[in-house]
Amino acid sequence: MNQNLLVELFVEELPPKALKRLGESFAGVLADSLKAQGLAAADAVVASYASPRRLAVQVANVAAKAADKPVSQKLMPVAVGLDAEGRATPALIKKLASLGADESAVAGLKRVGEGKAETLMFDSVQPGATLAAGLQQALETALAKLPIPKVMGYQLADGWSTVSFVRPAHKLVALHGADVIDISVLGLKSGRETLGHRFEAAKQVVSITNADTYAEQLKSEGAVIASFAERRAEIVRQLAVAAAKVGGGVRAIEDEALLDEVTALVERPNVLVGQFEEDFLAVPQECLILTMKANQKYFPLLDAAGKLTNKFLIVSNIAPEDVSAVVGGNERVVRPRLADAKFFFDQDRKKSLESRLPGLAKVVYHNKLGTQGERVERVRAIAKAIAAKLGVDAAAVDAAAKLAKADLLTDMVGEFPELQGIMGGYYAKHDGLGDTVADAIEDHYKPRFAGDELPRNAVGVVVALADKLETLVGMFGIGQLPTGDKDPFALRRHALGVIRMLIERDLALSLDELLRDAAAAFGALIADASGALAGFIYERLAGSLREQGYSAQEVDAVLALRPQRLGDVAKRLAAVRAFAALPEAAALAAANKRVGNILKKIEGELPTEVKPALLVEAAEQALFAALGEVAPKSEQAFAQGDYTASLQALAALRGPVDAFFDGVMVNADDLQLRANRQALLGQLHGLMNRIADLSRLSA
CATH class of the missing domain: 3.30.70 (Alpha-Beta Plaits)
Incomplete structure (x- = not known):
């Protein structure tokens, strides 16, 4: 039943x-x-x-009880299980015994296959569990x-x-x-x-x-909501109700991880409202929020503008008639935590970020890469090179890069490592460095995770790029590459951060040049791993693009050319998608693949000059003429950044290309004719593959 x-x-x-x-x-x-x-x-x-x-x-x-099920088991070859007279051999009898059967089962054995491959099969019924x-x-x-x-x-x-x-x-x-x-x-x-x-x-x-x-x-009977999902939903409901009772448009801070953890701490939730002295709000709200969430598992309340209020929500595991003791106890517990945060903040501001810099020389970054102080100098050098290419304020970039790691030596970051960068921004403003530098210091770790925002200003983008490139080049240079699911230095995240900034800010930067500039900051300290690192970054980019809905063929076609300006990648992909929709696309992609294979077999240098006088076949003359008409249009569109128009212009080549391969022998016996035709195909190949390797679209 x-x-x-x-x-x-x-x-x-x-x-x-x-x-x-x-x-x-x-x-x-x-x-x-x-x-x-x-x-x-x-x-x-x-x-x-x-x-x-x-x-x-x-x-x-x-x-x-599970239903019985028929089982067919392979025993052994007929030649092994039966003798010349068809009687069971000792080997077959032993095998049947191991399956709970005796010699009487021999007559019911099935034969499968033919000749030497003929095999004995034993059918039985396996009792259900x-x-x-x-x-x-x-x-x-x-x-x-x-x-x-x-x-x-x-x-x-x-x-x-x-x-x-x-x-x-x-x-x-x-x-x-x-x-x-x-x-x-x-x-x-x-x-x-x-x-x-x-x-x-x-x-x-x-x-x-x-x-x-x-x-x-x-x-x-037990006062327990057993379902994790139901308990979680009840906490969400009660948080919203409690926030509404407080009024003023306040809302509980959203934190999925905290919500899961609190759900795992209570069997029947009861949300209560607590508060602390408003004087504590002079401390940066990130500090107060972190200490309430991490240490006490409270939900801070934010006002309509996203600013922290002096009220918070407690998810209690008990529901007494008089909740004052529970609320009061939680308020007494959180007060010393907030007082600690205020003390750290006050003490830290007694010293400027600049005065902390010598201490970075005593903090080991990596035993093969030196101290944090040495790392800061490398980041400054990389940031200087990037700023020069982009025309960003060099003085502001250098100030932010120099001070970006100074908050690692503050009491607040020592207590709450999650606040590094954030506290640097606050202390930079206190030191009078201005919003541009302060925001860049705070933002230089961004993006910290998938979906995180990018740095707010150009200075922050430059320093963030420099910081991530220093990490990537340094770790690759000493052989600390990610393996499987192990990535202790978060290199995958750093690579995706570099990709996002280059693409979303459409920065006019060459990836290879960036890696060379970053490697130069290390001098002879590391081995050259720029090739492996570039491949790693393109792999991360390919994965990201596929997640965005581009097909593997589209991504492969664009990234096969290793485009240096990653901000162009989206336009290249759009152009490839539009080209693939043309009726001529499949034939041209197949022809492009064929051309590529021919050119790969050429020994020595590829001939580049096409001599019209050596074009003896009508089909090669027609292709040369078609290239003369199509190439200027395609190249002009390419120069203007209109990659879609550049690729679509190639559609006119389908007929001449098909006719060329139908009527022309490329590898002619006459060496001059052969070289001329190879040069013609070389020009065709170059024109067709400026935006993407179209051969990758060929099935």
Whole structure:
């Protein structure tokens, strides 16, 4: 009989930052195992539950026993299994015995194949798994595959046995409908009892009646919202309600990671409003927000303009009639944290950023690349070179590059490393350096992540480019390349940051020149790895473009030419897409591929001059004439940056190109004719591949 199945493992408090993944993995792997064993349908509905003290899953319509299934097993070649008279050999009898059959099964064996490849096949029926055996296997598999951050060992109640798990486990529930399924794991025997909320439960021990009543019983009797998703949604709802009660258009700060973590800390959320003294708002709001979020797991409230208010939201795990003690306790706890932030801010401003620079010479950046002080000098040199190419204020660029890392030596950044750059901007303004330099110092780490904004001003873009290029060139130069999923120096992120700034700011910069300028700042300290680094950057660009919806063929065609100005890439892709839609595109792409293959086989230098007098065939004369008409139009459009028009002009070449290959032998016996035709194809190839390698569009 098919009924819904419930499995719950009740444990001590699970690590909050991992709870969501633990819950999803537990439910997903266990359900997949049941489906693979035929105990649950492939499309069975699976409900995942995860709270601070439990992992659970409900699988719909699980069978008490899987259906038997026919199995056909390959035994051995006929020549090995049967003797000349057709009797079973000892080898065949032994094989059948291992499968639970005897010699009487020989007559029923099937033969598959012919001649020496003829094979004996044994058909049998494999009994379906019972739910108890199948669930035992599924549970063990689910626990083995849990993405546990750190395993701990603990002793069982017998005082002798020790098991290892993410946290000590105390109860195991396994119900098929209303029936307990006899399984065991981590020294626990299955039953129907679990525990409710530590403080709020109407019944501390909750006896689950049926797999279908699990969530409702926990909520009504145990004061626990078992579903992670439901609990999270309830917190979001209560945050909005609490913010509305405060009024004035305030809203809770949006932070998905914090929301997940808080959801993992409470079993029944109760959102309350707390506040702190307004004097603390003189401290940069990033400092206050970070300390409230990171240390206390509070949701700061922002006003309609995005400025921090002196109120915050607490997600409590209890709901007493009088909440004043809970609110007051949280307010007392946060006050010293904010006082620390204010103290750090006040102390840091007693010293200028400039005065901190000598200290960077004592901070090791990398044992092969020297100190932070030496790194700053390299960033300054790279930034100077970029500023000169772009015509950006050199003095402002140098000031920002020189001071960009000085805040690493401040107390605030020492306490909150996440604020590096941000605090540098505040301290630069306090030192009277002006908004341009201060904003560049704050922004030089941007973009920090996918979707992050770019630096606000040109000075910031130059310093950010210099900083990221210094990291990339330095790490590649000492062989610290990313491998697999390991990227300890975030080189992939740095490469994407460089790509985004070059493209989105449409900077007139050559990628190879940028890498050469960056490498020059290191002198002889590193090996030349510019080729490998350029390839790495183009790979990141290709991946990014595919994610944006461009086809692999389109991306490959454009990036095959290694365009130096990345700001042109989007226009090149648009031109390639428009060209590919032309009826002539497929034939021209195939011809271009053929031309490329011919030119690759030429030994020595490719002839460049086409001599009209040596064009003896009508088809090659027609192609030469067509090139004379099309090339000026295509080149003019190219020079004007109209890549789409430049490629579309090539459509007129289809007929002459097809006729040329139909009627002209390129590798003629006459060496002069051969060289002339090779030169003609060379001009055609150059014209067709200025914007993209069109041969890559050929299927």
